[in-house]
Amino acid sequence: MKKISRKKFLVKSSVALGASTLLLNGCKDEGQKNISAPNIITNKKYRWRMVTTWPPNFPVLGEVCNRFAETLKIMSNGRLELKVFGGGELVPPLESFEAVISGAAEMYNAASYYWAGKAPASQFFASIPFGMNAQQMHAWILNGGGYELWRELYGALDLVPFICGNTGVQMGGWFNKEINNSKDLRGLKMRIPGLGGKVLERAGGAAVLVSGGELYTSLERGVIDATEWIGPYHDYLLGLHKIAKYYYSPGWHEPGSILENVVNKKAFEKLPKDLQKMIEMASHAMGMWSFHEFEAKNNEYLQKIRKESTAELRLFPQEVLDVLKEKTKEVLDEITSKDSMSAKVYQSFQDFSNKVGNWSKYSEKAYYNRISSHQ
Numbered sequence: 001m002k003k004i005s006r007k008k009f010l011v012k013s014s015v016a017l018g019a020s021t022l023l024l025n026g027c028k029d030e031g032q033k034n035i036s037a038p039n040i041i042t043n044k045k046y047r048w049r050m051v052t053t054w055p056p057n058f059p060v061l062g063e064v065c066n067r068f069a070e071t072l073k074i075m076s077n078g079r080l081e082l083k084v085f086g087g088g089e090l091v092p093p094l095e096s097f098e099a100v101i102s103g104a105a106e107m108y109n110a111a112s113y114y115w116a117g118k119a120p121a122s123q124f125f126a127s128i129p130f131g132m133n134a135q136q137m138h139a140w141i142l143n144g145g146g147y148e149l150w151r152e153l154y155g156a157l158d159l160v161p162f163i164c165g166n167t168g169v170q171m172g173g174w175f176n177k178e179i180n181n182s183k184d185l186r187g188l189k190m191r192i193p194g195l196g197g198k199v200l201e202r203a204g205g206a207a208v209l210v211s212g213g214e215l216y217t218s219l220e221r222g223v224i225d226a227t228e229w230i231g232p233y234h235d236y237l238l239g240l241h242k243i244a245k246y247y248y249s250p251g252w253h254e255p256g257s258i259l260e261n262v263v264n265k266k267a268f269e270k271l272p273k274d275l276q277k278m279i280e281m282a283s284h285a286m287g288m289w290s291f292h293e294f295e296a297k298n299n300e301y302l303q304k305i306r307k308e309s310t311a312e313l314r315l316f317p318q319e320v321l322d323v324l325k326e327k328t329k330e331v332l333d334e335i336t337s338k339d340s341m342s343a344k345v346y347q348s349f350q351d352f353s354n355k356v357g358n359w360s361k362y363s364e365k366a367y368y369n370r371i372s373s374h375q
């Protein structure tokens with residue numbers, strides 16, 4: 001990645017992250033049973049447009065779109081070429097969903113919780129507070145029935161979804177107020193989108209809407225008391241370490257946010273099978289790249305933050321996390337009681353989460369707690 005200044009990063013952020021803000025691998029055919037494709041493979045060339053919710057060439061999130069387009073071009077020997085449009089270049093970032101439904105663009109890349117107002121169950125395919133981590137989310141979607149439900153939900157809208165990225169466990173955010181117990185959440189003005197924001201409000205806080213470009217000045221001037229973003233790499237580029245007193249962990253609200261590549265179903269069905277498969281495989285492969293790009297860079301930037309910033313690195317007290325977890329249950333109960341598809345998806349999520357959690361106790365958790373010298 002080319003070096004990017006904070007100012008440049010802020011300008012880019014302001015384009016894409018208007019309302020809410022942010023926020024892999026297999027080869028199964030089962031999920032595509034309902035997708036048709038012409039049987040004869042020809043040399044016909046396809047020229048597609050991809051819209052995104054990210055600024056052009058945005059680190060990791062925009063980069064992955066460019067890499068996806070390049071990969072597809074090489075894999076298809078130029079038969080499928082994708083022109084990537086950053087947020088606002090073809091349509092406003094948060095209109096990507098409608099643009100692909102209408103066919104104004106053939107594909108988009110985003111995080112599915114942006115569409116919670118249009119299809120409430122969509123947000124469960126991004127991340128759920130206190131839910132599964134990246135590895136477990138991928139296992140649920142690829143091998144635990146998640147993809148089938150995701151395709152059922154999006155298929156009804158004439159869309160075909162693919163995993164194309166993950167942020168991994170995010171950070172809890174930058175605070176200018178100490179959080180010593182759950183009472184400190186009362187009245188806390190924090191920029192935190194999606195389900196996490198709803199949970200904070202239940203705990204007495206105020207989830208404030210601030211665009212990416214206004215984040216720095218809002219925190220600096222005290223318009224907000226706290227903000228979450230992603231993790232050390234992106235947070236550093238945004239400069240938040242220069243103006244916050246505390247950097248809290250962990251990101252209880254986004255333990256493994258999935259990023260999605262979504263295709264217009266009619267356009268997808270016009271492609272020969274080999275190109276369809278290339279889209280699926282390139283999405284998964286580039287998704288792996290973005291997940292690991294975050295993983296590879298986060299520690300490097302965490303060390304820079306520790307060195308260059310006076311912000312104190314802290315863990316949320318257990319009692320605070322317990323209260324937020326309780327409020328998460330209330331928020332999820334409310335959503336699933338109002339929307340049957342949300343109930344169906346959440347049931348599958350929860351069943352898989354229980355199963356995989358039993359295994360993690362003896363695998364990841366035991367390894368981290370008792371063996372690894374790296375944690």
Ligand code: CA
Binds near residue numbers: 022170229230
């Ligand atoms: Ca976030």
